[in-house]
């Protein structure tokens with residue numbers, strides 16, 4: 186007997202939801218986006234059309250009351266994550282939520298308690314974990330390809346012209362610390378932060394940081410350099426910015442251990458054992474992390490598996506970021 190498709194709602198129909206719907210389209214044999222919600226009805230209508238005719242809501246509480254759904258994909262501004270997660274968890278809907286988990290450790294505690302009580306599946310939308318080289322690199326690190334790991338570095342930087350032009354409006358809710366929860370580090374900086382934690386596979390011991398605000402358009406940092414000492418001894422570094430691009434020649438991830446180095450970005454990974462001058466190039470096949478993330482979410486829903494990117498990872502990365510920015 187054919188299995189029933191999982192019924193998905195998307196809440197928050199802005200930029201990133203477009204990519205999520207592309208992901209659901211690739212697994213339409215197992216899931217369908219049946220409802221979308223946005224306070225801006227035009228945004229919701231656009232996404233409803235993209236999804237092939239989903240029902241439009243402008244209030245997620247009404248959606249919960251009226252729609253039979255299995256799961257929600259939350260793509261809202263940061264300050265709304267906590268209330269949406271709690272509402273959907275209480276309604277016993279499984280959850281995929283965009284980063285960050287929420288704004289404070291207090292909110293995180295409330296979320297963890299509610300998810301535990303509701304017994305729904307929660308997946309953190311940490312898409313770069315699904316970038317082809319990342320899980321390959323993790324496998325190699327865990328298999329001892331570079332021996333004992335001493336040092337890890339992750340980066341995600343790009344120049345946002347609007348910030349250099351003083352265009353605060355361009356950043357909409359991201360320009361306000363109350364709705365964004367901070368500056369660049371809790372937004373784009375979230376990616377290299379969870380990558381560092383994932384690759385290190387250890388709790389953090391110490392965090393120090395230097396924050397920069399070069400464009401002075403935001404009231405919080407537009408750039409951050411964060412140092413992390415892990416309990417397993419690894420030294421970690423995160424570089425992230427909206428003021429400047431990735432340093433030329435730098436990589437999304439870089440690991441150095443007792444036997445050599447591995448480094449790379451997206452689909453291209455390099456392995457340089459000690460004593461060699463040229464690294465071996467490993468092309469890792471696979472679709473981009475966003476699409477693979479949605480596919481993994483649907484796999485977990487269908488086969489009741491625990492996601493690779495857990496709620497706890499969402500809590501841990503938030504803690505790192507709040508420590509680095511002196512918030513709590």
Ligand SMILES: NC(=O)c1ccc[n+]([C@@H]2O[C@H](COP(=O)([O-])OP(=O)(O)OC[C@H]3O[C@@H](n4cnc5c(N)ncnc54)[C@H](O)[C@@H]3O)[C@@H](O)[C@H]2O)c1
Pocket residue numbers: 196197198199200201202222223224225228243244245260261262263265283284285310312357372
């Ligand atoms: N993983 C990534 O690479 C990535 C990239 C971009 C954004 N994101 C994350 O996705 C989330 C959304 O970001 P975005 O860039 O799509 O933002 P956006 O501003 O483009 O979209 C947010 C949408 O939420 C809607 N909204 C606001 N309040 C609402 C409410 N009360 N109820 C329903 N809808 C409401 C807005 O009208 C808007 O359409 C954020 O958490 C962000 O960090 C992740």
